[in-house]
Amino acid sequence: KIRTLVFKVTGMTCSSCATAVESALMKLNGVKIAEVSPLQGVAVVKYNPEIITAKMIKEVAEETGFQVDEFP
Numbered sequence: 001k002i003r004t005l006v007f008k009v010t011g012m013t014c015s016s017c018a019t020a021v022e023s024a025l026m027k028l029n030g031v032k033i034a035e036v037s038p039l040q041g042v043a044v045v046k047y048n049p050e051i052i053t054a055k056m057i058k059e060v061a062e063e064t065g066f067q068v069d070e071f072p
């Protein structure tokens with residue numbers, strides 16, 4: 001079962017930023033798809049919650065230097 005989460009990503013100013021976040025997320029076991037829009041400051045992540053948690057996704061995404069928050 002795949003779950004889709006939308007995160008708010010604060011601080012991206014160019015498309016390379018978005019690519020960096022996407023690459024970091026796509027390396028994760030359990031993440032199927034990560035699409036990041038630098039203009040909207042949004043990351044859409046499709047993942048398997050039996051393999052990885054939303055918190056882990058947030059923490060890895062933040063290692064790229066941006067603040068990442070789950071939309072409530």
Ligand code: 9UX
Pocket residue numbers: 011012013014015016017018
């Ligand atoms: Mo984007 Mo570049 O926000 O160092 S500015 S990757």
